[in-house]
Amino acid sequence: MKLKNRILAGALTVGVCFAAAATTYADDIRVGITMRMVSENGQAYGQMMMDEIKGINEAGGINGHMIKATLMNDECKSDKGVANANKLVFQEKVHLLIGSSCSSVTLPIVDVTAKAGVPQLVPHSTNSKITQKGSEWVFRVPVSGRYYGGVNAKYVGENIGTKIAYICAADAASVGDCANMEKQMKARFGVEPAYRADVQEKEVDFRAHMQKIKSMKVDGILVAALAETMARALVQSYEAGIGEDVRRIGSSSASNAPVPKIAGDAAKGVFFTAAYAAADQRPIAKLFNEMVKARYGIHAPDHDFSQAYDLVRIMEIALKNTALTGSLADDRTAIRDAIANVKGYEGLASGPISFCAAATPQCRDGNRTAVLIGYTKGGEDFETEVLARVTMEEDFGLE
C-alpha cells in the first residue's frame, strides 16, 4: 500500500512538473534578437524593439500569449553573432530569431537557423547572398543589395557619369554593394570601374587612394563601407583636394547617423540608396520620427530604426496568424509559414513588404523599393532630401 502511494505521489509530482513546463511553454512565445548595439543608435533601436514588444504584451499579447524577448549584442562580430544564435536557438529554444544588423554576422547565422529549423527575420543586413543560400527559414525585411546596386547604377550613369572610382571595404555588406554596383554599371553602361580599391573593414587612411583618384579625374566616387569608415573616406577625399564636382556615392550604410556626424561638411552632397528617409513626408513617417526623437533622443532615425520597427510589426502580424500547438518544432514551422504569408505590408519602408513560401531570393527579399537620398547638410543636425523612389523587378540582379 505504502509503495503504491509513493508511486502515485511520484507520478503526480512528475505530472505536475510536466504540466507546469507545458503551461510555461504554451504561455510564452520566445523571440531571440541578436544585433549590433555598439553605438548610441544601435542601443536605441535595440531598445525600441524591446519597447515595441513590451507594448504588444501590455496590449494583451498575441492571441493570449506573451512574447518573451531576449536581446543580445553581437557587436557586428560574426563569432559573437553565431554564439548568440546558438544560445538563443539551442538553450533559450526560441520560436523565432531576429538578426543581425551586419551582413557578415547574418550570413553564418543563416546556417544555424537553417540547421535548427528556426524562422529568422533579418532586420538590417543587405548582402544579397543571405537569401541566395536557399534556406527556407530566412526572411529579409530590408532592401537587398542587388536592388540597391541597380538603383544606384541607373542614377549614377544617367545623372553623374560613368567614370566611377570604387572604394570597397571588406565587410560583407560593402563587398556586396560594390559588386552589385559594378555589375550593374557594366550591364547598363558597359563600363568597368575607373579605379577600384579593396580596403580593410576599419580602414583609417585613404590618402593614397584619394591621391590616385584625384589624378584620374573621375565623375564620382563610390564609397562602400560601414558608417565610420565611410565618414573617414569622405573627409579624406576633400582633404586630398577632390572637388565637389566629383559626386560622392555612399553604400546603404551612408544612411547611418555616424556618417553625417563624423564627416560633417564632407557629407553634404553624398547620395545613397536606403529603405527609409527621415525626410519622408508621409504622416506615418513624421509620427515615427517624432516618436524616436521623443523616446530615444535621436535627431533623425535612419533605416536601421524603420526596419527594426517594421520587423516587429511583421512579426506581430505573423504571430497573430499562427496557431500554436505547444510543440516547438511544429510552432517554429507554423511561424515560418505565417511569415511567408505576409503580403503587401505597408509600414515605414520605402515600399510594400511581401514574402512567399519558396526558399528563393524572389520570395525572401521582402522589400523591392529603394529610396534614393541625398545629404543636404552634414553634422549632428544633418538634413536629407529624397531624390527618387524606385521599385525593382523581383528577380532583378540575379544571375
Added chain:
Amino acid sequence: MGFDLNSFLAFIIFGVTIGVVYGIVALGISLIYSGLDIVHFAHGEMYMFGAFFGLVLADNVGLPYPVALVGAMIITAIVGMSVERVFYRRLTRAGGGYTVAGMGMIICGFGMSVAMVNVAYFIWGAEAEPFRANLDYIPRLQFPGDIEVPESYVLTAIISVILMIGLHYFLRYTKPGLAVRAVAHNKDIAYLMGINVPLMISLIFGVACALAAAAGVLIGPMQSVQVEMGYLMLMKAFAAAVVGGFGSLPGAIIGGIMVGVFENLGAAYISASHKDIYAFLLLILVLMVKPSGLFGVEAKVKA
C-alpha cells in the same frame, strides 16, 4: 596601375606624414624600453586616451587646437605617471627586463591595455567621434605635379619635428635629461650617484605618454577618434621601433618613417586590402638583414 612619378612622390609624402606619427609613438615605446627594459603594451591606449583628452579640450572646453594638444600631453603624462606609480612600480623595482618581474610587467601591460580600453568605453562610448580642428592658419603645401598636402598633415609634420628636437634637447642638454640617460644606462649606479631613480622612471613614463598623446591628437583630425584606435597604432609603432632598433631613439623615428612609406607604397602598388601586412613585412626583412634593427646594438648588457 601603371607607374606615375607624381603619384609615387605623393605616396612617399603621405607615407612620411603618417610615418612620423608612428615614429612619435615608437619614440615613447623605445624611451620606456631603454629606461626600464620593459615593453609597454598599454602604450596604444595612452595614444587613444591622449586623442580623447585632446578632443574634450578642443570640442567641449573650446580650447584652440595647439593648446588642446599641449593640454592633452600634460594630462596623459599625469595619467601615465600615475599608472606607473600605482600599478607598475613594484614590478619595475623588482627588476624588469629579463626577469620574472619583467615578465609580470609585460602581462601587467596587457592587463592595463584591456582595463584602459574598457574605461574609455565607459567614458566615451564605442562610436567614433569627429575631431574638427580649425587649422585654417596652416597653409596647404603644394608640390609640383598637383600634389597637395592638407593642413592637418603639414601640422603633423611640423609638430613631430618640434617634438623630436625638444626630446633631443631635453635628453642631451638638461640635467633631468642627463639623469634619465643615466637611469637608462644603469639604474643601480644612477641610484648610487644620488639620482632619484623612481622619480626619473616616472618622468620617462610621463614623457613617453605625452608623446603618445601628441600622436593621438595629431591623428584625430585625419582619422576621427575612437576607443579601438590604439591597438593598430601600437602594432605599427612596435614595427617602427623594431625596424629602427629597439631602444634607439633616432631609430624609432627613422623606423616610423620607413614603415609609413613602405606601407603606403605597398598599398598603392601591391594591394590596399592588406595594408597592415607591409609594416610587418618590412620588419621581417630588416630583422633578416640586421637582427638588432637599423640603429640597435647587438645586445643590451647591464652591469
